[in-house]
Amino acid sequence: xxxxxxxxxxxxxxxxxxxxxxxxxYIENNLTRFLHILRHLGVRISSAEAVDAVNALAAVNMLDRxxxxxxxxxxxxxxxxxxxxxxxxFQAYFVTPEEKAERTAKQRQKREQEAREIQAVQDELxxxxxxxxxxxxxxxxxxxxxxxxxxxxxLPEDKxxxxxxxxxxxxxxxxxxxxxxxxxSMVKSSLNYWKYYLKYHGDGPPAVDYTGDEGTDxxxxxxxxxxxxxxxxxxxxxxxxxxxxxxxxxxLITKLSRKLATRISRxxxxxxxxxxxxxxxxIRYNIRYGGTMFSLRYKTKKVQxxxxxxxxxxxxxxxxxxxxVLQFMYGLSSVTEExxxxxxxxxxxxxxxxxxxxxxxEITMTELINRSEDWGRGTDFNHALAxxxxxxxxxxxxxxxVIIVSDTKTINVEKASLRLQDLKKKVKDIIWLNTLPKKLWxxxxxxxxxxxxxxxxxxxxxxxxxxxxxxxILK
Amino acid sequence: MELSIEQLKLAxxxxxxxxxxxxxxxxxxxxxxxKPLLVEGPPGVGKTxxxxxxxxxxxxxxxxxxxxxxxxxxxxxxEWNYQKQLIKIQLSQVNREDRRxxxxxxxxxxxxxxxxxxxxxxxxxxxxxxxxxxxxxxDQEFEAFLFEVLSDFQVSIPEWGTLxxxxxxxxxxxxxxxxxxxxxxxxxxxxxxxxxxxxxxxxRIITAKVPEISRRLSLEVAKAVGYxxxxxxxxxxxxxxxxxxxxxxxxxxxxxxxxxxxVDLTLNIIFKNKDDIDTFRQNLGPQELVASAANGTGVGKxxxxx
Numbered sequence: 001x002x003x004x005x006x007x008x009x010x011x012x013x014x015x016x017x018x019x020x021x022x023x024x025x026y027i028e029n030n031l032t033r034f035l036h037i038l039r040h041l042g043v044r045i046s047s048a049e050a051v052d053a054v055n056a057l058a059a060v061n062m063l064d065r066x067x068x069x070x071x072x073x074x075x076x077x078x079x080x081x082x083x084x085x086x087x088x089x090f091q092a093y094f095v096t097p098e099e100k101a102e103r104t105a106k107q108r109q110k111r112e113q114e115a116r117e118i119q120a121v122q123d124e125l126x127x128x129x130x131x132x133x134x135x136x137x138x139x140x141x142x143x144x145x146x147x148x149x150x151x152x153x154x155l156p157e158d159k160x161x162x163x164x165x166x167x168x169x170x171x172x173x174x175x176x177x178x179x180x181x182x183x184x185s186m187v188k189s190s191l192n193y194w195k196y197y198l199k200y201h202g203d204g205p206p207a208v209d210y211t212g213d214e215g216t217d218x219x220x221x222x223x224x225x226x227x228x229x230x231x232x233x234x235x236x237x238x239x240x241x242x243x244x245x246x247x248x249x250x251x252l253i254t255k256l257s258r259k260l261a262t263r264i265s266r267x268x269x270x271x272x273x274x275x276x277x278x279x280x281x282x283i284r285y286n287i288r289y290g291g292t293m294f295s296l297r298y299k300t301k302k303v304q305x306x307x308x309x310x311x312x313x314x315x316x317x318x319x320x321x322x323x324x325v326l327q328f329m330y331g332l333s334s335v336t337e338e339x340x341x342x343x344x345x346x347x348x349x350x351x352x353x354x355x356x357x358x359x360x361x362e363i364t365m366t367e368l369i370n371r372s373e374d375w376g377r378g379t380d381f382n383h384a385l386a387x388x389x390x391x392x393x394x395x396x397x398x399x400x401x402v403i404i405v406s407d408t409k410t411i412n413v414e415k416a417s418l419r420l421q422d423l424k425k426k427v428k429d430i431i432w433l434n435t436l437p438k439k440l441w442x443x444x445x446x447x448x449x450x451x452x453x454x455x456x457x458x459x460x461x462x463x464x465x466x467x468x469x470x471x472x473i474l475k
Numbered sequence: 476m477e478l479s480i481e482q483l484k485l486a487x488x489x490x491x492x493x494x495x496x497x498x499x500x501x502x503x504x505x506x507x508x509x510k511p512l513l514v515e516g517p518p519g520v521g522k523t524x525x526x527x528x529x530x531x532x533x534x535x536x537x538x539x540x541x542x543x544x545x546x547x548x549x550x551x552x553x554e555w556n557y558q559k560q561l562i563k564i565q566l567s568q569v570n571r572e573d574r575r576x577x578x579x580x581x582x583x584x585x586x587x588x589x590x591x592x593x594x595x596x597x598x599x600x601x602x603x604x605x606x607x608x609x610x611x612x613x614d615q616e617f618e619a620f621l622f623e624v625l626s627d628f629q630v631s632i633p634e635w636g637t638l639x640x641x642x643x644x645x646x647x648x649x650x651x652x653x654x655x656x657x658x659x660x661x662x663x664x665x666x667x668x669x670x671x672x673x674x675x676x677x678x679r680i681i682t683a684k685v686p687e688i689s690r691r692l693s694l695e696v697a698k699a700v701g702y703x704x705x706x707x708x709x710x711x712x713x714x715x716x717x718x719x720x721x722x723x724x725x726x727x728x729x730x731x732x733x734x735x736x737x738v739d740l741t742l743n744i745i746f747k748n749k750d751d752i753d754t755f756r757q758n759l760g761p762q763e764l765v766a767s768a769a770n771g772t773g774v775g776k777x778x779x780x781x
Contacts, residue, residue, distance in 0.1 A: 046662050052508060056665075059507045060480070060500060067480075067500055073668075074501040078661040080515070080652070080668055251708035294561055 031057070034093050035076070037219055040211055041089060043082045049075055065094070085223070092222045107218045117153040118146070124164060125152070125187065142167075142187045163190060249462060250327055250361075256465045257331030307338040307399055309427070311388070313406030314372075315345035315379035321435045321460070325405050326368075330361050332403075340395050344384035345377035350392070381410035385419035396426040404454070407436045408446040417449040430454035433468070478503070483532070492521070492528040493679045498667060502529070505665040511625050511646035513610075513664035518651055519714020520669045526606035526647035533645070536603045540592035542613045548620060552630060554589040563587075583634040593624055597640040604645045611650040615657065622660045674701040677718060685722045695733045696722050699768035700745070707758060709751045720744050733768055735761035 035050055056071035069090050077086040095103070125142045144152070152160065167183070210217050281297040289295075310332060312325045329341050333355035341351045354368050389396065402423065410416055424430055432450065434441075438458040441447045450456065457468045478486065483506075484499045494502075502525065505512035514522040530537035540551055560582050567578045581587075590598070596605040607621070624630060628640040648664065650656060672680065678697040681688060688696075700718045703709075713721075721744045730737045738761040746752045 044658065046658075048662055052510070052665070055508055056504045059504055066496060070497050070500040071504060073497070074504050074665045078513070078664075078666045079655070083668055292561055292565060294558055296557075 027057075028054070033216070034072075034089070036211075037089055037093060037216060037223075038076065038086060040216070040220055041085050041223060043077060043085055045076055068094075085227070088223045088226045089219070092219045092226070103218060103222065104215075107221070114153070118149045121149040121152050124160070125167065140183075142184050144184075144188070148188060163187065252462050253324065253327040253465070254331035254334075256462070257328050307340065307395070307397075307401065308332065308336055309388075309395055309400050309402045310339060310341045311348075311384065311402065311404045311406075312341070312343050313345070313379060313381075313404075314343045315377055315409075317379065317407055317409045318435065321405075321407075324435075326365055327361070328405065329355055330364060334358075340392070342384070342388060343372065344379075344381070346380050346383065348384040348387045379406075379410040380412060381406070381408075382412040382416035382419055385416060385423060389419065389423065396423065398426075398428055400427040402427050402430040402454075404430065404432045405459075406432070406434070408432075408434060408444065408450055409436075410446060413446045413449055416446075417453065420450055420453045424453045431468075432456040433459035433465075435460045478506070478532075486532040487528055490528045490531045491683055492524060493672075493676060493683055494525075495672075495676060498525070498669065501665060501667040505667075506645065508665065509643050511648055511664045512667060513648045513650065513656075513661065514667045514669055515650045515652050516669035517671065517712065517714070519716045520671055521715055522649040522669055523606065523608055525667075526604050526649075529645055529647065530604040533602070533604070535601055535645075536599065537606060538592050538596045538599070538603050538644075539606045539608060542607060542609045542611075544612055544614070546613050546617055548617070550591055551593050551617070551621075552591050552624075553594045553632065554591065555583070556587045556589050560587050588632075594630060594638075596644045596646075597624075597628060597630060597638060599644065600641070602642045602644060604647065607646065607648045609651060610648045610660075611652065611654045611656060618657055618660055622657075622663055625660075626663055671701075671704055671712065672715065674698050677701065677715070680715060681718065681722050684719050685726060688722050688726050689731050691732055692725060692730060693722065695765075695768040696725065699733060699738075699764050702764065702767050703745065703755070703759070707751075707754055709746070709754060711747055711751060713745045717745055717747070733765045735765050738764060 031054065032050075035045055035053075039045055052075040053072060056075045057068065060067040060071045062068060069087070072090060073083055073086060077083040121144065122141050125144070126139050152163075155163075167187070210220060276299045278297045278299040282293060282295075283291075285295055285297055286293050310329055312329055314322055314325065318325065329351075333339050333341060333352075339352070339355075341355050343349050343351055349372055351368060351372070354364055354371075357364065359367075420430070430453065432454045434447065434456050436444065436447065436458075437460060441451075441458075447456070458464055459468060480500055480503050483503050484494070484496075487494050487499060502512060504510075512525070514525055516522055526539075527537060563578065563582060592605065596603050610618070610621070613621070625646060628643055629637055631637040648660075674697040677700060678693055681693045681697060685693070696718065700713055700721070704712045721741060724741050724744050725733075725737065728737060728740070742752055742755065742761075746755060
């Protein structure tokens with residue numbers, strides 16, 4: 001212990017000795033904290049850029065708020081998305097002391113409210129237990145962990161009251177052996193379900209890495225809330241997008257699918273670069289110069305446009321995303337000629353013809369939905385792949401790029417994975433757009449199995465789709 | 476030549492480039508920190524123009540490297556004039572006057588070097604403006620090569636050794652954001668995002684570039700274009716260049732204000748494909764556009780941050 005104190009002392013002294021004097025210390029500390037916050041919001045900032053920011057600050061008028069922000073924007077935020085985050089963080093971080101105090105008070109109030117709610121859980125989830133021996137009843141609280149209590153507070157009111165009623169009705173006067181444990185496990189498992197549910201349905205802005213430091217987290221929370229309000233459409237789960245927002249979302253999906261198509265085709269054009277001397281044509285051409293190799297001729301690889309094979313899941317579990325899937329297929333089909341589209345659930349169906357016609361989206365959809373029997377059934381990915389492999393052999397070759405849109409929930413996972421492995425060998429590459437939230441991937445066997453044979457991306461918000469476009473693999 | 480922020484703003488205006496404060500301050504920072512300026516934004520918002528204006532402001536040469544898929548070092552840096560070298564060899568064999576060594580030395584002299592934009596910028600006498608246009612179109616390997624050149628401003632030619640630039644050129648890179656650029660390249664640059672201008676700025680641009688236009692018409696054009704960009708989901712939003720073309724076309728048609736008829740006649744100038752014209756007719760139409768531009772409710776969202 002004594003050693004610790006002296007160690008701390010020494011550390012303090014070292015910090016003291018390297019501290020720059022006077023005002024500079026304040027500005028630099030402030031700046032590094034700001035950078036820290038930006039990094040926690042997902043903006044990637046290198047040390048070189050931090051140095052640039054300091055130099056930029058020295059070059060502008062520090063008393064002009066706009067100029068200071070511009071200096072940060074120019075040196076730290078290097079994409080339109082990062083600019084929005086930096087702007088909101090700047091507004092939240094560089095505030096007057098009064099605003100800061102107000103925010104702290106608000107946050108504290110919020111935390112106290114949360115604490116009160118958690119405290120109340122103990123009282124709300126009580127039930128009466130009759131003692132079999134003396135006939136007296138006593139009140140028992142369900143022993144819950146802090147996390148479980150938190151989940152309870154996040155539930156909608158009707159779900160809460162259902163849980164309370166359940167406790168009242170089921171166990172009043174019911175004398176079973178060791179009922180306390182039984183009840184506790186019942187409530188716990190119910191809360192566990194809700195934890196999964198809330199996770200599944202909770203959509204939010206980009207992942208934020210909270211620091212644990214109160215002051216910093218306050219700012220992070222404020223920025224996140226602001227972003228969530230503004231960029232709702234982009235960060236919203238596609239299945240929850242309201243009817244009114246659909247046109248905008250549709251336009252976005254079309255734009256992004258078009259981007260995907262150009263991105264993929266671009267990747268293959270690169271082979272053009274590898275030039276080799278074409279000796280035969282060079283000699284022939286240069287005969288006119290008496291055999292001097294005056295003009296060189298190169299062999300160029302033929303540029304083949306990639307074929308896209310789109311396989312979309314339209315089973316029951318994907319029903320909520322059907323709109324998205326179809327928009328995506330339509331968008332991709334309208335810009336790429338070499339595309340084959342399939343939909344599958346229990347069976348597989350080729351829908352290339354439907355999407356190939358230059359008809360408006362609504363008509364294509366009505367036609368497709370009326371004709372197909374696959375909508376909303378169970379999923380058999382194994383069967384779908386087997387059928388594609390046997391009936392459409394000609395489509396699978398090294399120029400084919402496969403895009404699968406599915407939540408991976410299927411029967412016959414093992415068999416399907418073997419099929420996928422087989423498919424992988426035959427085609428150029430496989431991209432899997434998974435509508436299942438990434439947080440659930442680790443608990444889902446099918447995801448783990450399929451992931452081995454393809455590049456899998458989480459894709460249930462438009463922000464995801466946009467991110468996929470920017471990802472390394474498609475560069 | 477050192478300029479302050481105010482002086483730079485003034486110089487931009489003298490060159491006929493209407494820039495908001497953010498663009499000026501960012502450009503100023505790039506000059507001050509001697510870093511390349513990376514300008515991103517949709518097509519037609521004046522990204523390339525910044526380089527041209529800078530060349531005008533500093534009265535210096537503008538060296539342009541237009542990027543495209545498959546662009547390689549030979550096309551960007553230097554090439555030996557292979558044909559000329561061959562002729563030289565042939566001639567020396569015929570004449571037999573030159574000694575072998577001398578011929579070989581001469582083959583890699585200045586006379587046989589084809590300078591490409593990057594080398595030209597490095598060897599320039601007076602600080603040039605180097606414009607690397609549409610950098611998002613190049614392959615990743617070339618991008619890596621590019622940021623090596625941009626960080627040291629030196630290249631090595633095996634026959635000559637290392638060439639270091641006499642002064643650091645003013646570098647402007649532009650990108651349409653078709654592909655995310657690598658972190659390495661971004662890290663070395665000062666970043667500017669140019670969005671479509673708000674109606675007020677667009678009005679200033681129209682007045683500066685089309686001086687013969689009436690005040691009323693320019694105001695209506697600026698509002699109408701802002702309204703179109705905000706309201707319609709288009710394949711290609713009208714850029715500043717299209718706004719100016721439209722303004723000029725309207726002046727040529729002797730219009731002094733927007734009317735549905737004149738809008739209908741000039742649709743092809745604002746929209747560059749049939750889908751967009753259809754979208755316009757279905758969702759907005761000339762009548763509504765004219766009404767919104769005339770009564771002032773159609774003021775578009777300001778460009779904003781991001």
